[in-house]
Amino acid sequence: MAEKLVPVVCPWCSVGCRFYAVSANGYIRRIEFDYDHPTIANRGKLCPKGVASYQFINSPKRLKKPLRRVGEKGEGKFEEISWEEAYKIIASKIREIKETYGPEAIAFLGSEKITLEENYLVHKLSKAIGTNHLDFPGRYCQYSNSPARTMVFGSAAATNPFEDIAKAELIVIWGHNPAETAPVLFGQYIEKALDNGAEMVVIDPRSTRGHKYASLHLKPYPGTDLAIALAMLNVVITEELYDKEFVQERTTGFEGLKESVKDYTPEWAEKISGVPAEEIRKVARLIATKRTAFLVNEGMNQHVNGLNTAIAIANLIAITGNIGKEGVWSGVFPGAQCGFCAAMSGIAPNKLPTGKLVTDEAAREELERLWGFPIPDWIGLDLTTMVREIGNKIRMMYIVGGNIAKSMPNSGWVREQLKKLDFLVVQDIFLTETAMYADIVLPAAAWFEKTGTAISAERRVQRTYKAAEAPGEAKPDWLIIVELAKELGLGEYFKYEHPDEVLREINKVIPVFKGATPEYLAEHPEGCFFPCSEPGEGTKILFKNGFKTPDGKAHLQPVDWREPPEMPDEEYPFWLTNFRLVGHWHTGTMSFESPSLQKRWPEEYVMINPKDAKTLGIKSGDLVKVSTRRGSILVRAEVTEHIREGVIAMPWHWQANFLTLDEINEKTKMAELKAVAAKVEKVEE
Numbered sequence: 001m002a003e004k005l006v007p008v009v010c011p012w013c014s015v016g017c018r019f020y021a022v023s024a025n026g027y028i029r030r031i032e033f034d035y036d037h038p039t040i041a042n043r044g045k046l047c048p049k050g051v052a053s054y055q056f057i058n059s060p061k062r063l064k065k066p067l068r069r070v071g072e073k074g075e076g077k078f079e080e081i082s083w084e085e086a087y088k089i090i091a092s093k094i095r096e097i098k099e100t101y102g103p104e105a106i107a108f109l110g111s112e113k114i115t116l117e118e119n120y121l122v123h124k125l126s127k128a129i130g131t132n133h134l135d136f137p138g139r140y141c142q143y144s145n146s147p148a149r150t151m152v153f154g155s156a157a158a159t160n161p162f163e164d165i166a167k168a169e170l171i172v173i174w175g176h177n178p179a180e181t182a183p184v185l186f187g188q189y190i191e192k193a194l195d196n197g198a199e200m201v202v203i204d205p206r207s208t209r210g211h212k213y214a215s216l217h218l219k220p221y222p223g224t225d226l227a228i229a230l231a232m233l234n235v236v237i238t239e240e241l242y243d244k245e246f247v248q249e250r251t252t253g254f255e256g257l258k259e260s261v262k263d264y265t266p267e268w269a270e271k272i273s274g275v276p277a278e279e280i281r282k283v284a285r286l287i288a289t290k291r292t293a294f295l296v297n298e299g300m301n302q303h304v305n306g307l308n309t310a311i312a313i314a315n316l317i318a319i320t321g322n323i324g325k326e327g328v329w330s331g332v333f334p335g336a337q338c339g340f341c342a343a344m345s346g347i348a349p350n351k352l353p354t355g356k357l358v359t360d361e362a363a364r365e366e367l368e369r370l371w372g373f374p375i376p377d378w379i380g381l382d383l384t385t386m387v388r389e390i391g392n393k394i395r396m397m398y399i400v401g402g403n404i405a406k407s408m409p410n411s412g413w414v415r416e417q418l419k420k421l422d423f424l425v426v427q428d429i430f431l432t433e434t435a436m437y438a439d440i441v442l443p444a445a446a447w448f449e450k451t452g453t454a455i456s457a458e459r460r461v462q463r464t465y466k467a468a469e470a471p472g473e474a475k476p477d478w479l480i481i482v483e484l485a486k487e488l489g490l491g492e493y494f495k496y497e498h499p500d501e502v503l504r505e506i507n508k509v510i511p512v513f514k515g516a517t518p519e520y521l522a523e524h525p526e527g528c529f530f531p532c533s534e535p536g537e538g539t540k541i542l543f544k545n546g547f548k549t550p551d552g553k554a555h556l557q558p559v560d561w562r563e564p565p566e567m568p569d570e571e572y573p574f575w576l577t578n579f580r581l582v583g584h585w586h587t588g589t590m591s592f593e594s595p596s597l598q599k600r601w602p603e604e605y606v607m608i609n610p611k612d613a614k615t616l617g618i619k620s621g622d623l624v625k626v627s628t629r630r631g632s633i634l635v636r637a638e639v640t641e642h643i644r645e646g647v648i649a650m651p652w653h654w655q656a657n658f659l660t661l662d663e664i665n666e667k668t669k670m671a672e673l674k675a676v677a678a679k680v681e682k683v684e685e
C-alpha cells in the first residue's frame, strides 16, 4: 500500500514540534522531518524523544479491550468485557452514587496527554453529571507560575513566540532544563540567541545540560529561589535600575513593592540560599539592563512557596520592562504538549471552559443556554484535596489519561487512598500504576491514532492528525466520552461524530479560540497564536498596549519570604530534589514503552556531590537507600560535581514521588515536589 505523510504534533513536550508520520496500511513506518513549513516552531528539527515518538503505540502492552477488576485493588487482575457492558456498569454506578451521595461525590480528571477537544468533552461531561470536582495532574506543573502571572499581568500564557527568545540579549534559565526537557527550543532558539551575542545565566542547584554556555551559574538550595528573587528586586529598586517610565505608566503598586523588599538584601538571601550576594547583584543588574527572556520552570514552580517566588519574578519582569515588546519572553512552560489543552478548556474546580468562574451567575447562564443543561454553581475540589477526601466527600473518580498513583507527591499514600474509592474508572492506553486500582479500565486510542488540536508553550494552536489505527477495540477518548454520555441519557448534548464538530463548538464557547477553526488549522500547518479572534488573526505578542487586568496595568504584588515546609535536620540532613531526563517523559507510561529511549536511559539514579559521597563512603554505582519521612527507595548512586554539596537529586520518572511531600499551598494547591529533607545510606549487596 502507498505511504502517506500525515502531519502530527509531537506527543511529548510543549515546544509543539511538528513532523510527518509515514503511514501505510494503518501502521506508522517511520518519522520524517517537516522541512516544508518553515514557520512551524521546530523548523524541521526533532529531539531523540520526537524521533522515537511513535514507538510506544506499537507496544504489546497496549490495552485492547475494556477490563473489569476481578482481583484486589492494586493487584492487577482483570477480565475482558465488551464496551456495551463497560458503559452499562459505569453508567449504573454513576446513577447509584448520585442517588446515594449526590453528584458532588464524583470527581473527574482531564489530562495534559489528550487533545483540546477531549479535555473540553471531559469538562462538559463532568458538568452534565452535576459535579465541579474537576482537575488534572498538570496542577503540579504550572500552578505557581500560572496564578502568579494572572495576578500580576491578568493572563498567564507566554508573552511572545519562541522566535523572540533568539532576539533576546540575556537568557535567564531558572529552575528549567530546556536542553533536556525542551531540546528543540534550546537548539533552535537559545543557541541562536547565544550566537547573536546574548548572555546566559542559570539558576539551579544542579548543573543542567547547556549550563556551560552560561556566564553565571547560581546554585541555590532547593526551595530558596524566593530569597534570590526578593533580593534581585531589592537590588533593582535600591540601585534605581528599574524602568521608570514603564513602572510609572504601566504598573500599579510600586511603592508597596519597594517597601516590602527593603530588607531582602543579597546578603540576607546568601544566608538562606547559599548563593554569594555578589552573584545575585550581578544577575539583577544584567536583567535590569538587557532585553531578557525568562525561561522559568518546575525547579521554581513545584514548591509550596512557588506562588510567592513566581509573583516575585513577575514583579521583576514588570519593573525591568521586560514585557510587551519584541525580543523578550516569559510565560508558563507546561511539561506536556497539551497542558494548555486542559488549562484552556477550564479543567479546574472553579472554572467554566469560557475562562469565567463557576460562581459567576451570568457566565453560567450564558453557557447553560449554549449547552442546554444546568451547571453546578459551587467550587469543586482540587486534585490533592480530592484524594484526601476519598472515602468521605469523594466516592468515585473518573480519570482520563492521568497516572496519579505515580505522578502525585507521596505516592504511597495516594495508592492507599485509591483503594478506598467506591468506584474508579481509568481511561488510558496502558495498564498504568493508577489503572491497577480501577474497577473498570477503558482502552483509549493513543496520540497518532486520532485527530485533534494541540497547544504549545508559545500559545501556538495546531492540528494533529490520525496516522495509525488503534489496536484491538481501543477508541479515541473523545468517542468514549460521547458514547458514555449516550448511555447516561445525555446523548442530546453530545452529538458529535468527529473532533472537527467538537472544535467548532469550542470556537463558539471559548473566545480565545474563536478563529482556530478546523478549516483554518487544516490549511495553515503553522497554526495560530491564541487569542485568535478570527481565522488568520492570532496574537503573537501579548501586552503591547495593556495588560489583561481591569485597569490594563500590571499589578505589582508584595510578597514575603516563606520557608519550605520541610527543612533538612539531623535525621534527614540532605535536600532532595528531582528532575527530568531528555529520554523520558513524566511517569514513563509512554517512554518506558519506547525501545530506543528505554535502551539508552534504562534506570534511575541519585546524584551526590563527591564531598558528601566521601563522607558517606559511597562510590558511583553503589546501591544506596534514599529515605524521607514518607518512605525509602533503593537506587544506584552517581557521584558528580553536577550537584552542589548538601543536595541530592534524582530523575522523577521512576520512584521519586514515593519521597515527595503532599503538603500544599493553600491558594494554588501546589505541593512540595522539589525540596524535601532526605538521608542517604549505602546498602551492602
Ligand code: SF4
Pocket: 010, 011, 012, 013, 014, 015, 016, 017, 042, 045, 046, 047, 048, 049, 050, 051, 181, 182, 183, 184, 185
Ligand atoms: Fe517533541 Fe519536545 Fe522533542 Fe520537540 S523538543 S521533538 S516537542 S519532545
